[in-house]
Amino acid sequence: MHLPPLLLPLFGALCSSATSVRSPRPLVLWHGLGDSYASDGMVQFGELIKEIHAGIFIHSIYIVDNNDDDRKACFYGNVNTQLAGVAKQLSDIPELSTGFDAIGFSQGGQFLRAYVERYNDPPIHNLITFGSQHMGVSDMPACSAWDLLCRAARGVALGAAYSAWVQDNIVMAQYFRDPSNIQTYLNANHFLPDVNNEIPGQRNSTYADNFASLNALVLLLFDQDKTVVPKESAWFGTESIPDDGAQRVLTDKTIIPMRSQPLYTEDWIGLRQLDERGAVILGTCDGEHMQMNRACWEPVVKQWVGGMD
Numbered sequence: 467m468h469l470p471p472l473l474l475p476l477f478g479a480l481c482s483s484a485t486s487v488r489s490p491r492p493l494v495l496w497h498g499l500g501d502s503y504a505s506d507g508m509v510q511f512g513e514l515i516k517e518i519h520a521g522i523f524i525h526s527i528y529i530v531d532n533n534d535d536d537r538k539a540c541f542y543g544n545v546n547t548q549l550a551g552v553a554k555q556l557s558d559i560p561e562l563s564t565g566f567d568a569i570g571f572s573q574g575g576q577f578l579r580a581y582v583e584r585y586n587d588p589p590i591h592n593l594i595t596f597g598s599q600h601m602g603v604s605d606m607p608a609c610s611a612w613d614l615l616c617r618a619a620r621g622v623a624l625g626a627a628y629s630a631w632v633q634d635n636i637v638m639a640q641y642f643r644d645p646s647n648i649q650t651y652l653n654a655n656h657f658l659p660d661v662n663n664e665i666p667g668q669r670n671s672t673y674a675d676n677f678a679s680l681n682a683l684v685l686l687l688f689d690q691d692k693t694v695v696p697k698e699s700a701w702f703g704t705e706s707i708p709d710d711g712a713q714r715v716l717t718d719k720t721i722i723p724m725r726s727q728p729l730y731t732e733d734w735i736g737l738r739q740l741d742e743r744g745a746v747i748l749g750t751c752d753g754e755h756m757q758m759n760r761a762c763w764e765p766v767v768k769q770w771v772g773g774m775d
């Protein structure tokens with residue numbers, strides 16, 4: 467049987483249009499403390515990524531769909547409530563329905579990780595975090611002198627970090643992990659000890675299953691970071707805590723690296739599983755906190771963003 471000649475080119479055209487429909491995996495961004503979802507920096511970063519991955523769909527997460535209020539929301543609010551809203555926001559975006567890669571800047575990184583553990587619907591494929599506080603901070607992040615919003619939040623947080631009101635209203639306090647007061651942190655903080663599955667008897671295996679389902683976890687640390695204390699939190703490091711759990715300040719600020727953390731060795735969140743599969747990539751950026759040099763982010767974006775499913 468002969469095909470009518472016209473059908474052949476038509477068939478060919480259909481085939482090639484079917485392949486050109488393939489587009490890069492979508493990308494979700496979560497900005498850092500003091501930034502907002504549609505700031506000049508965020509918009510510009512998105513445009514640079516589009517130059518590398520033509521046609522990529524990018525969504526920038528917001529807490530409030532208004533730039534000024536969104537900036538406030540990274541200082542003030544309840545992180546658990548904010549996360550639930552973000553999970554709803556992401557699930558409502560048709561372009562993301564089959565999954566996406568994600569980049570979290572600073573605190574946006576641990577919030578995206580919490581999204582993976584608690585929701586992950588639609589799922590994250592590669593999770594990339596820049597200068598994030600995965601194991602919290604032992605001091606409140608420094609604010610620039612002119613940043614009154616930040617200074618006000620920091621002042622309140624320093625005053626009574628583990629009071630119920632502060633824990634419910636000041637974002638940075640919800641990842642403050644005071645090495646001299648771990649027991650109070652475990653009792654009073656309802657965000658970080660939960661997503662890190664730190665509380666014995668309350669570990670949620672869904673968190674570990676979801677987190678271990680990532681294709682890759684790429685953790686970038688800024689080697690001159692003075693804003694995040696300790697900067698190794700970006701790689702799941704912490705300062706050491708008193709062996710006896712006593713409430714005292716250690717002068718010894720030795721860093722416990724990721725692979726020596728109980729969270730890792732006992733695999734509370736699936737991190738060890740990921741690492742043993744070769745899926746945890748530890749990278750360094752030259753510079754102070756969130757100094758996004760092209761030499762640092764470009765290779766990451768080329769390798770871990772914009773893949774085809």
Ligand SMILES: *[C@@H]1O[C@H](CO)[C@@H](O)[C@H](O)[C@H]1NC(C)=O
Pocket residue numbers: 583584585670671672673
């Ligand atoms: C564990 O986490 C999942 C996902 O967030 C949640 O649906 C479930 O209720 C949690 N289980 C417990 C016992 O809290």
